[in-house]
Amino acid sequence: MKMNFKVTAVAKVYAESKCENLDEKRLVPKMMLRRRLTRSAKMMIYLSDQCHFSDGPVVYGSAYGEMQATADIVGAIASTQPISPTAFQNSVYNTAPSYFSLLYGNKNEILTISSGSDTSANVLQSAALQAVTMNTEVLLVCTEALNIPNINEVNSCTDYLEAGVALSITPTDVLPNITVIKNEHKGFSPSLWAMLDVVNACETKADPVIALEL
Amino acid sequence: MGKNCVYVNAYESLSCAGNTSELMDAVYAQRSGIRIDTSYMPETPVGLGSFAPNEFFASLNTVTQSVLEQSNLENFHNTLLIVGSSVGGIAQSEQIFFEEGAYKNIDPAKHAISVISDTLNSTFGFKDSRSISTACTSSANAMMMAQRLLELGAYENVLVLGADALCYTTVCGFHALGVLSSEPCTPFQQDRRGMNVAEGIAALLLQSSLERESIELCGSGGSSDAFHITNPDPEARGAIACMQNALDDARIDADKIGYVNAHGTGTQANDAVESLAAQTLLTHKPYMSSTEAITGHTLGAAGALEAVISCEVLKRQKIPPQSALEIAENSEVNLPREAVEAEIEYVISNSFAFGGNNTALVFGVVK
Numbered sequence A: 001m002k003m004n005f006k007v008t009a010v011a012k013v014y015a016e017s018k019c020e021n022l023d024e025k026r027l028v029p030k031m032m033l034r035r036r037l038t039r040s041a042k043m044m045i046y047l048s049d050q051c052h053f054s055d056g057p058v059v060y061g062s063a064y065g066e067m068q069a070t071a072d073i074v075g076a077i078a079s080t081q082p083i084s085p086t087a088f089q090n091s092v093y094n095t096a097p098s099y100f101s102l103l104y105g106n107k108n109e110i111l112t113i114s115s116g117s118d119t120s121a122n123v124l125q126s127a128a129l130q131a132v133t134m135n136t137e138v139l140l141v142c143t144e145a146l147n148i149p150n151i152n153e154v155n156s157c158t159d160y161l162e163a164g165v166a167l168s169i170t171p172t173d174v175l176p177n178i179t180v181i182k183n184e185h186k187g188f189s190p191s192l193w194a195m196l197d198v199v200n201a202c203e204t205k206a207d208p209v210i211a212l213e214l
Numbered sequence B: 001m002g003k004n005c006v007y008v009n010a011y012e013s014l015s016c017a018g019n020t021s022e023l024m025d026a027v028y029a030q031r032s033g034i035r036i037d038t039s040y041m042p043e044t045p046v047g048l049g050s051f052a053p054n055e056f057f058a059s060l061n062t063v064t065q066s067v068l069e070q071s072n073l074e075n076f077h078n079t080l081l082i083v084g085s086s087v088g089g090i091a092q093s094e095q096i097f098f099e100e101g102a103y104k105n106i107d108p109a110k111h112a113i114s115v116i117s118d119t120l121n122s123t124f125g126f127k128d129s130r131s132i133s134t135a136c137t138s139s140a141n142a143m144m145m146a147q148r149l150l151e152l153g154a155y156e157n158v159l160v161l162g163a164d165a166l167c168y169t170t171v172c173g174f175h176a177l178g179v180l181s182s183e184p185c186t187p188f189q190q191d192r193r194g195m196n197v198a199e200g201i202a203a204l205l206l207q208s209s210l211e212r213e214s215i216e217l218c219g220s221g222g223s224s225d226a227f228h229i230t231n232p233d234p235e236a237r238g239a240i241a242c243m244q245n246a247l248d249d250a251r252i253d254a255d256k257i258g259y260v261n262a263h264g265t266g267t268q269a270n271d272a273v274e275s276l277a278a279q280t281l282l283t284h285k286p287y288m289s290s291t292e293a294i295t296g297h298t299l300g301a302a303g304a305l306e307a308v309i310s311c312e313v314l315k316r317q318k319i320p321p322q323s324a325l326e327i328a329e330n331s332e333v334n335l336p337r338e339a340v341e342a343e344i345e346y347v348i349s350n351s352f353a354f355g356g357n358n359t360a361l362v363f364g365v366v367k
Helices: A031-036 A039-050 A067-078 A085-089 A095-104 A116-134 A190-203 B020-029 B056-070 B090-100 B115-124 B135-152 B168-176 B237-250 B268-281 B299-316
Strands: A002-015 A058-061 A110-113 A138-145 A162-171 A209-213 B007-015 B035-037 B046-049 B080-084 B128-132 B157-164 B200-207 B215-224 B257-261 B287-289 B346-353 B357-365
Touching: A002 A039, A002 A116, A002 A190, A031 A095, A039 A095, A039 A138, A039 A162, A058 A095, A058 A116, A067 A085, A067 B090, A067 B168, A085 B168, A095 A110, A095 A138, A110 A116, A116 A138, A116 A162, A116 A190, A116 A209, A116 B128, A116 B135, A138 A190, A162 A190, A190 A209, B007 B020, B007 B056, B007 B299, B020 B299, B046 B168, B056 B115, B056 B157, B056 B200, B080 B115, B080 B135, B080 B299, B090 B168, B115 B128, B115 B157, B128 B135, B135 B157, B135 B200, B135 B215, B135 B299, B135 B346, B135 B357, B157 B299, B200 B299, B215 B237, B215 B299, B237 B268, B237 B346, B237 B357, B257 B299, B268 B346, B299 B346, B299 B357
Parallel strands: A058 A110, A058 A138, B080 B128, B080 B157, B257 B287, B257 B346
Antiparallel strands: A002 A162, A002 A209, A110 B128, A138 A162, B007 B200, B007 B215, B035 B046, B157 B200, B215 B357, B346 B357
């Protein structure tokens, strides 16, 4: 089942090692909160600001979740060191959108999708469902933060170890004016590709409308 | 747009209390499946729930096959699979890391949440699949997504599967937060000592077609606390909001609820807040109990496992007792000490997670 959606904003950020200038001090003025944010949370907050979105349902996606927190935990267990409570709190896949909700007091539904290479494709589908169900604007964010020590032992396909992509959509009766074509986005985690397709197609189009499968 | 009704037409589960039939026997007999374990932390005994060490992935297929055999389907080729899991395949990758001290032999695809849907797809060939990971609400959110897709007619069959295995990360992680009990947990007890981490698998086939033994998934609701990254809002605003949203979605008044299958982990924070939410919203004091005293807290599987229990409660018209309860912390909630036979039209099942992620599901007998 396909429905039509106006794309109200798009954004992306990526770097081979670490995304700089995520504007954390302005976006997260409270130092205690800022210090606890994971890299994915920082990317998410930056991207949501780029999309001018702070209140509404969110669908977030990540194929691998909070890699640094996970690595910190298993490293501590392996060396019989105590686990940092903050590392454990930050290890769940919905950490980034949860910090986003904390920052802005957003009490709307948050979903986190983790479907391997299909993650951002499933984020698009799930956000379309949420937007239709609630008849409202929905923020979609997908990030991967893979820049942990020794990641090269398992990473063979991703040049951009930090990358995130975001858009906001709202249901519309207007017919689509963009055809989204599937592309390979060399250097990016395949989990981001489907949303990169949409963002790249919408970047250069005024008032873009797309059709999404639920 | 008119909405389809959504029915739970087949289900199966596996937890430390056994399969669904064994689980319900244990629930009504107040027989906990929790065992005291020192394998994860040799100097710190904790209560854990385990069903078959090292057989988790084989059990995924066994549980799913059981649902297929109960169903009106010949296969799952026209069925969407929605998985809810909080840890995916991390137990395998942490074992490799502990043995080798390196990542090089870890397969990223087997580490991720999607290893569960990959496993099931290779056996059953689902039409499509997606995976949700919102910590301990994962499979409750999978149920909510399934309901919405079926209501709109996007699919006719959706299999929701909640699954999480025990692993060092969760056992030691919850210990680091100081919330693990060294004994079987005692939800809602005044001097409760914490939760029991457990593994679990639960699968439910949701369809838009009515069958002879269908239970209706009448409504679902979500919310975010926006309060703290792990602690729930002590004023229970997020918990109340998701329960109210589920009631609104089901288009029923709060006083129609006959039983609350509580999240009831046994932690100080969860049980106090959940009691307050029930006390505030359900002023007619319906029966409430947590079956996690029997199963432990199965993390991302909890929503689906407790959905199975909710369906069984409606079919049997029999309320589970609050196992292991001596003195309740909150006397304003109705915690039965023994199983109660009662006419129950609707059950609400709660799930709450890290990040203040809240989900409630309302099930009802078919009218």
